[in-house]
Amino acid sequence: MNENILGIVAGILTSVSMIPQLVKVIKEKNVKDLSWIMILILISGLSLWVWYGILKNELPIILSNAFAVLVNLSLLICYIAFRKKS
Template sequence: MIDENILGIAAGTLTSVSMLPQLIKVIREKNVDDLSWVMILVLILGLSLWVWYGFRKDELPIILSNAFAILVNGTLFICYLLYKNNAD
């Protein structure tokens, strides 16, 4: 039987890694045409509720992976604000 924490950390690592290419692409190309700021905010709100849920359930994998996702999407939102006028 695999330990639940190891399972959660593996799950969180994979879902976290899968977000990075979009962030790298936006930072490299300084192009946010494909981002929707409304959806980034909806996502950050949802992720924040997951962190809250993780604290309530006392589950570290939930807290860590959603906190990381907030960091990634918070950075995407800042990129959106910085680059939104870059449209060519």
């Protein structure tokens, strides 16, 4: 398998991995079982991957991790919005 294809597939899978969790949180408006510390650590790590991708000029790394940052920021916003209701 071409290593670029491997990287793109890996990036897509990791980028969309939190979407089911985000959809569940939005539907149920329940964040009781989420760890805000884990979300912050994940956003930090993903942001560093974006920075690394910029330094290496690797668009697949930049795009997949930037998308994942947005998904996880959305999850953090939901956590803040729904935490008092849980």
